[in-house]
Amino acid sequence: MEYKSEKRFPLDAKDYKLYEEVGEGVSATVYRALCVPLNEIVAIKVLDLEKCNNDLDGIRREVQTMSLINHPNVLRAHCSFTTGHSLWVVMPYMAGGSCLHIMKSLYPEGFEETVIATLLREVLKALVYLHAHGHIHRDVKAGNILIDSNGAVKLADFGVSACMFDTGDRQRSRNTFVGTPCWMAPEVMQQLHGYDFKADIWSFGITALELAHGHAPFSKYPPMKVLLMTLQNAPPGLDYERDKRFSKSFKELVGACLVKDPKKRPTSEKLLKHHFFKHARPTEYLSRTILDGLSPLGDRFRMLKEKEADLFERNKALYGDIEQLSQQEYIRGISAWNFNLEDLKNQAALDDDMPNAEDPSKQIDGYKDVENPAESLSLETSQETPTSNQEDGFNDLHDLESSLASFPIKPLQALKGCFDVCEDDASATSPRTMYQENGRTKGECSGQSSSMPCHVIAEHKKFFSGTLLPDNAVSPKRVIGDGDRDYQQSKFQSERNYSGPLLYREKRDGNNPSSAEDTSDGALVQRKGRFKVTSAELSPKGPTNCYFNQVCGGLTSPTTLNLTASTVLPSLQCILQQNAMQREEIIKLMKYVEQTSGKRAELADVGDLLQTAYASSRERELQSQVNYLQQSVGSLIEELQRQKVKNAQLERHLNSLARKDEE
């Protein structure tokens, strides 16, 4: 993991003097430091490798990416080395800090347009470079835009970047859920067809809004709600009334980036030619404007931390034990994920009480409350009724519920795969179940769990709700045997509330070795503290294009595999998924029977039957077919990528020859 830049920065911690803390991410602390032999001030990002137990690959990738890139607008590491249990990444010191920090210190309402244009142009140059070299940054946001004392702007943090030319497993991991929710493109959330560099263009658009307003759209909402709003509503934008101070060209630029269909978003190269950038100035302008009068980064950082701690205390006093408030996370530039449904419900309810919480149906950050049909993701749109049911204080919760009601099955499954949200969490998100819980629609019972009587669902929820899945409970990667099932069931009963503030909490409480994350399953491909990414697409459980449609029932035998891979694969995955769902349903049923009537003999019979069904050779056969087909598709995509790159190179070459000829 060691590498050096030309300047020969020493690879020994003894050669560096650490000064004050100037930044803190989920996975690292950043210090201002002196490189003694070179007498140069640097920034050192210190990552505790023990805390990053599952993400060594991610770290290696970040360091490798940082060593390979070479562009004035991309933060490049001088060198990196391990010392004790830590990895030290030595970087140029960016004395201005991040744009987020600057805004939080002096510009809470956002920057003026010339500053924004100047900043965004520099970021865009970085993106043009990264995209041309096959990288997707995946975490473009104000917190990752750093400024040095002269006003030079650099894009930082390659912790979650991906290579577009990655192949095999890594390529497939691009179908996973990476980024920070407010800045995350809808296609990244949806996980239907993977995503490409256009995901950065969406984040770039959100960043533009962030710089304009001082915060990203929806930043005060809990992650799940951000997700729903991003997927269901029209894209945010600059509002005609509220954002009068901004030019038409800025509004157009934002509009061009924040289009839900990634194909309709411009490339970074094209965007750089946008007439909005006529407003941009040389970067020294930044040092004369936004950096002017700023206190040293360390002081600002300390003040921000104090402010955060103060807010935390106040919120704690106001709301009891609820630690995770989006606003707080935002101040840190972090979005810790919390997929515990109970917590989310509480957060949703809390948001209504927050002084600046707005009704989501009103315009938020230029966000239009009426769904634009052209932009719609063809969801079963829920018409929110913001004024109803105010009296019970559950209005926001209802919004959340009704949003979840129209939330497509696939993203929910995607979430389940990515965040280990329990099957029951997913079903708990169904308003039917919630209403039953609230006693609102007793007697009504239809829909997904049609095979189970209402009371079974309600009863069952008592045992299962609010739990993030331990181990591979919903992962079809692992076929659950009898012993496992027992284990799983007892675990469900004894271990609740796995979710929560993830690393944020972990950071506050270092003595928490038994956090749920530590028990996370083997399918974890990336862990970024604020969230963890599991290999949804590495296993055949990946939510594919099927809503239990006819295709599912159409395929009865693997002998029909003379069809093309692309037609067969979804069907196989459907069957697997159905299998998994049925298994879950039966387990629920068993649980219910066990709890209510104690008919253990019957249960054993059902269990045996089940077991036989799961261990069936057919399922194994299908599984291996799926694996084989996935591999074939993987290598075909790989080949396609290679050809595309070659093609692009040839085209460039031809163009330059043609140009020379013309001259």
Ligand SMILES: Nc1ncnc2c1ncn2[C@@H]1O[C@H](COP(=O)(O)OP(=O)(O)OP(=O)(O)O)[C@@H](O)[C@H]1O
């Ligand atoms: N070279 C630098 N010079 C000055 N400040 C820096 C530098 N690198 C990082 N920082 C500060 O430290 C903070 C955390 O750094 P970084 O984003 O790399 O950590 P992380 O753990 O990857 O964070 P994240 O939560 O965004 O993933 C940044 O937001 C920035 O304010």
